[in-house]
Amino acid sequence: MIHRLESLVLRHTLRLPVPSGPAGQGDVVARQFDAVLMSMGFKLSAELLARLSGLEPKAVTVIARRTLGTVREMVGDHVRHNVYFVDFPANVPDTYDFWTDCIADALADESSRENTLAQLRTGLVDLLTLPAYGNYRHSYAEMLAAHDELIAAAGDRMTVLHLGGPLDDEVTALYLALAGSTTPLGEEGLRDLVTLAGRCATGPQPEEIPVRENRAVVNRARLKAGADLVVDTVTDVLRLACALSDGDVTLVGPTRFRSPSRSVRRTLLAALDSVVAASPAKLADVNAHRERWKRLGERLHAHEYAERWPHAAEVFAVARGEKEAPSFDSRVEELLGAGDVGGAARLLGSAPGKLFRALDRLLRTAATPDEREAVVAAAESAAPEVSGRVLLSVREHVGNRERADARRVFVNRHGGAWAEADTRPALPASTRERLLAVLDAETRRRLPDPGQLLVDPAVLDVALPLSGRATTAGLGVLPRGSLSAVEGDLLRFFVHWKQKRRSTDYDLSALLLNSRYETVTWLSYTSLKEVEGEHSGDITDAPEGASEFINLRLGVVRGDFIVPQVNIYSGEGFEEVEESFFGFMLRDAEQVGRPFEPRTVRMKSELRGPGRVALPLAFVRAEDGSWRAKWLHLYLKGSPGFNRVEENRVSAALLLRGIVEREQLTVRHVVGLVSDRATDVTVWDGEAALPAGPVTYIGLERPEGLHPDSVVITPENLRDLIPA
The missing domain is CATH 3.40.50 (Rossmann fold)
Known part of the structure; x- marks a missing residue:
């Protein structure tokens, strides 16, 4: 458990909790530890190196082994990255020459000759039936032997690991930071919060837990520890019930509710009863999740406790349609349907978050300057009660409502994305400027004095992380919309995946676009070599894990955008495989080395999202000719099978344009x-x-x-x- 907690702290903070152990002369082992870390692009801070040097050598060795395992996984060096073409990027053949050679090999092989001849007679050959295609033709050791040692360069990444405090203090601090986060956590963050909450449920707690998903995770741990729950809406109780069944606390996906123990049933019903008793209007929230409430009611045996907790019984009566509970939103819709924009704005003023999320619609619906004035006045009055994340999200939205010909990009909380033309009229300039002033003034008021x-x-x-999946788990990953400098002559992408139950084929590709977002060319298994670079070769099965690479020479790239993508050709999805991640490396022109060199890795992120096509980031050429990374973290729906870069280049270009042309709040x-x-x-x-x-x-x-x-x-x- 200690190792797991140390690893968790290290991943989130780049801090190693104060190493403990007998005093001794550990300086030699500590320097060796530091040297191994440097080969992977990490190093110990001077303070941490000094602390380790004062420990017994055996203690330093134990700490080093634990830390190196975590660091290798962070950078993607915990797996063996082999390539199809043994000396990639050298000697990659022309695509059609390679396919011809595969056919020739198949004809020379008695076991495949007859099938290959039959396919040739039809004029169409399935590459996957050729023995020489899609599987490694050499061992990992043979691949390593084909490459010279990496030449060190000043531009290689060096991430410093710092000395932390005692493990208990570091764990508590991280728990407070994650539980009290003002923005939703990603999948990894929520998973780690589960671990931390289980350990910290009875210790210090954040002053507030504003994110409801975080609250559900914390409440699950508090329930098991016998501590009081933190609930103020009926939906908080529903999320907790989902957490107790290992379901989706975001309420996006389905949850199969389990039958809880009698004591847990009583706790949940008592919590519901107290919420409704304090504010009967909150019964209206049941309408949004009627089916879930009905299924939960069956597991809680709510009818058995109707007399003891009558207000809780009302929740399930609303869910079954036996009791009316008009929602707040329906009252707003009635006013808007009657053309009373000012009345709708005043009503929404009692729910500041809803008002701010509806501002654009209210302003577009307003028919007169007086109605627009009423909307802005309501926003100005409600601003102090709105969460900081909503303030900044609306600020970014309003800042992008100047143009009427922009494209809208829709991204759900899991990274699924699509784009379409924005048909809304632009907001009046005077209204925009006043709203921006209100939003900036309120944000400035809340920010602490920085000294x-x-x-x-x-x-x-770097963009502000305003949504839960604006950033995926990994090393060197930045929020969606961020820009970061790209310094190096050679850009190399990599993807690694390991299937769980069935044969799985992921294809790494790179789409090159011009300034008008039109296709210039691409690199993929169907186009192994272009002027710009090389593809490492197609791997079509990954029972032990597989990797693909694309090598690009930035100085000769035609076009202004490079869009790497991972297509699922067949098999398991990104959320089904045992493991899948993407990253990129940067090298100087004279550097050689293996296809994968950990200290040249600038970014490595997990691939965990919906859809069948992943767009982790893009590279944008600046006016001075330099390149910058634009972070996307998006997933296209794609086709159930056989996805290829050629088939999704239009939708990828539309998404890229929508992100690039949007002004991000940074x-x-x-x-x-x-x-x-x-x-x-x-x-x-x-x-x-x-x-x-x-x-x-x-x-x-x-x-x-x-x-x-x-x-x-x-x-x-x-x-x-x-x-x-």
């Missing part, structure tokens, strides 16, 4: 809001000496030497920039 502000310029174009926006309250603002390039006193530091990585009382914001805790 001395130290900012890494590389972080300014760290730059928050820095601008608090700069006038800072005692000093310094753009820190990493070379100048750090201030001696505490600062608020915002950057891509925590620098060594910061004052211990400094507030540090990096991508690992970027959500802390979003006020409550």
